[in-house]
Amino acid sequence: EKIRLGDYEGCARVVFDVERLPQIRLSLSSNKKVLTVILTDNGQGEVTEQEPEKPEEEETPPVVADGPIVVIDPGHGGDDPGAIGYDEDGKPLLYEKHVNLNISRKVVEILKENGVNVYITREDDETLSLGARTDFANELDASLFVSIHCNSYDTSDVNGTLVLHHLDESIADTYGVSGRQLANNILKYLPKAMETEDRGRMNGNAMFVIRKANMPSVIVETAFISNADDRA
Numbered sequence: 001e002k003i004r005l006g007d008y009e010g011c012a013r014v015v016f017d018v019e020r021l022p023q024i025r026l027s028l029s030s031n032k033k034v035l036t037v038i039l040t041d042n043g044q045g046e047v048t049e050q051e052p053e054k055p056e057e058e059e060t061p062p063v064v065a066d067g068p069i070v071v072i073d074p075g076h077g078g079d080d081p082g083a084i085g086y087d088e089d090g091k092p093l094l095y096e097k098h099v100n101l102n103i104s105r106k107v108v109e110i111l112k113e114n115g116v117n118v119y120i121t122r123e124d125d126e127t128l129s130l131g132a133r134t135d136f137a138n139e140l141d142a143s144l145f146v147s148i149h150c151n152s153y154d155t156s157d158v159n160g161t162l163v164l165h166h167l168d169e170s171i172a173d174t175y176g177v178s179g180r181q182l183a184n185n186i187l188k189y190l191p192k193a194m195e196t197e198d199r200g201r202m203n204g205n206a207m208f209v210i211r212k213a214n215m216p217s218v219i220v221e222t223a224f225i226s227n228a229d230d231r232a
Contacts, residue, residue, distance in 0.1 A: 078127025164204030
């Protein structure tokens with residue numbers, strides 16, 4: 001019905017007033033800045049005034065999946081908008097930094113639902129250096145690093161999906177997959193799912209996040225923000 005906020009013994013307290021006893025799920029972001037609370041109806045009926053209050057319990061940390069660690073990196077952000085999609089009159093329609101974050105959030109959600117141990121380099125529209133992104137993945141000793149971007153070109157007729165990767169194949173000896181293989185796996189599904197042209201994979205050795213990440217890494221140029229069809 002409503003959410004109440006207040007101070008409780010020096011801590012922030014959030015109270016949810018509900019009609020039914022909910023099932024509660026908590027998750028904390030990797031940078032500990034965002035706490036997500038999901039309340040769902042578990043069918044236990046309406047809350048009555050006579051029902052005794054349960055004693056408060058200490059919050060338990062969110063369950064962390066086992067296995068390989070995947071880092072998703074929404075490109076750009078904050079002071080760096082990335083590429084911009086304009087309409088025919090030159091008015092900005094879409095900013096890459098927002099698209100990258102929205103796609104990344106969806107990817108993280110899907111991976112978590114499938115039991116993948118996944119982290120994201122930025123949770124909101126914040127400025128983040130390239131070094132901070134790779135340092136984040138390296139400190140986690142991640143197994144994969146996927147940086148999500150939008151492409152752009154001087155003319156609006158160019159479209160499609162492209163993946164950049166490192167050419168070093170020896171990394172597969174340690175991680176079981178190379179950047180090239182990761183790029184191929186992504187291109188096997190993404191253009192078909194997005195109904196975009198498959199522009200293949202490219203040498204990404206010159207790109208900072210690919211060069212500085214210790215693990216197999218790719219930059220996924222999902223689509224051209226400068227092309228109307230891709231932008232849609």
